[in-house]
Amino acid sequence: MDTPTLIGIGLAAGIGVLISNRLQKKKNDALAPTIEAALRAQGGLTLPALTEAVGLKGFMARGKVMLALNDMVARGKLRVIQAPEGTPQLEKVNFIKYELA
Numbered sequence: 001m002d003t004p005t006l007i008g009i010g011l012a013a014g015i016g017v018l019i020s021n022r023l024q025k026k027k028n029d030a031l032a033p034t035i036e037a038a039l040r041a042q043g044g045l046t047l048p049a050l051t052e053a054v055g056l057k058g059f060m061a062r063g064k065v066m067l068a069l070n071d072m073v074a075r076g077k078l079r080v081i082q083a084p085e086g087t088p089q090l091e092k093v094n095f096i097k098y099e100l101a
Helices: 003-042 047-054 059-075 089-094
Strands: 078-081 097-100
Touching (some): 003 047, 003 097, 059 078
16 A cells, blocks of 8 residues: 555545544433433432433433543543442442432
8 A cells, every 4th residue: 555545545544533522422422411311300319220320221211321421521521439349340330329419
């Protein structure tokens, strides 16, 4: 491969990542008000409980809610209550709670 081709591939990949990040941010922003309303109504919730409270079902829905939660935590809108010490790694998702800051 020659240099212009490699530059073109790198530029296309960079633009693809930028577009992907912006689309994900829009999806997270659309889900945030629903998450906030559920947390106001019910207080601190775990990821499985919050996913059901938002009205989504399934494992993939947990991923969507988790991405939105991470954005909200980074913005300072939510506080994370960690799982108790000694909780097995694979069960922590059932104990970590999220509440409004």
